[in-house]
Amino acid sequence: MVESDNLRYTKIALNNGSGAIPALGFGTLIPDPVATRTATRAALEAGFRQLDASERYRNEKEVGEAIQEVFQAGAIRREDVFIATKLWNNNHRPERVKPAFEASLQKLQLDYVDLYLIHTPFAFRPGDEQDPRDANGDVIYDKGVTLLETWGALERLVDEGRCKAIGLSDVSLDQTKAIFEAGRIKPAVVHVESHPYLPQWELLDYCRTNGIVLQAFAALGHSSEPKLLDDPVIAAIAERVTKTPAQVLLAWAIQRGTALLTTSKTPNRIKENFEVSALPQDAVREISDGIKSRVRFNTVVETGVPGFIPREKRV
Structure with a gap:
């Protein structure tokens, strides 16, 4: 196996002509604000060029501070980084969308974002x-x-030019089809939970056919049970190709044609997660065809309530 290849630098073109999204992305769902700032900076320094944020994570301010620190250091420019954030459920009313978007831009200290997603298809009380x-x-x-x-x-x-592309998150195939068919601007990205236990083949096929990028979150299973990183098929391949189970899972996600997100607070783990390289095709097929377990770790698609974010504490 070739140890040094360009898999980690893979980009996928967007269907609206606004550019391409780096396949390997860093998610900023980190509860602690200080850790958010440190991890975001470490991700950029490790080589990640796609960042995923959200108003619901309540840490856009810290993500923005980390981004600006790195930009001001001079080695990485704004145009080198693909930055996405998301509209939360309480702001679905059309008159609330722009103020919510502007608030996210202000916290992130950005003039524009590369991608803005509707975080879930569920509207909560405004x-x-x-x-x-x-x-x-x-x-x-x-x-x-x-x-x-x-x-x-x-x-x-x-239309106003401060958001290059738009997309959907936590949606079903039917919801994706409905917006794709009725929307004046087509979704550029569909952001859903996906990994070998939830491969989403039907949705991926639809996205491929229509030029939509499927972006997988929880690509490593989000430390949930059963632990994807401990799966015997993944472990055996990792040993065979002398990579970590995480690197195997991330490579599989890219090689099947998806973008993905991975998150960590640990600089060494962040660096390790960027150091992915291509798997032999037989290993890709072994994961795609050989793993039969089917598990969804996040129930957000059923209720709009995120499974990976703790409930707000009431005073």
Whole structure:
């Protein structure tokens, strides 16, 4: 196996002509603000050129500070980094989209983002509360807005030039089709949980056919049980090609044609996760065809409530 190749630098062209997204991306879902800043900077210094943020993570300010520190150091320019953030559920009403977008830009200290995603297809009660609940603790949804209406507000952001591409997150194949068919601007990226236990082949085929990039989050299983990193097929391949299980999983994701996100707070692990190289094709097929387990680690697609983010503490 060739140890030094260009797999880690793979880019996937976007269907709207705005450029290409680096396949290997760093996710900023890190609860601790100080760790967010340190990890984001470490990711850029390790070589990551795609960053994924969200207003729901409540750390866009720290991500922005880390980005600006790196840019000001002079080795990496803004145009070298593909930066995405996301609209949260309480801001789905069209009149709330632009203010939410502007707030994200301000926290990130950016003039534009490369990609803006609707974080989930679920609209929550509009307001300042990200996780509105009734007296029984149930989510308060907003029945007064459709996903297509929210999409229209994102299209207008593209028209204004401060958002290069738009996309969907935590959606089903049917929801993706509905927006693709009805939208004036087509989704450039669909961001969903995907890994060998949840390969999303049907959605990936649809995305490939229509020039949409499928971006996989939880590409390493998010440390959830059953542990993907401990899967015997992955472990055996890792030993065979002298790579870590994480590097095997990340290489598989890129070689099957998806973009992906990986997250860590540890600089050495961040560097390791960037040092991916191509797997032999038989290993790629072994993962795709040989792993039969089917597990979804994040139930956000059922409720709009993120499975990897703790509930807000009520005062």
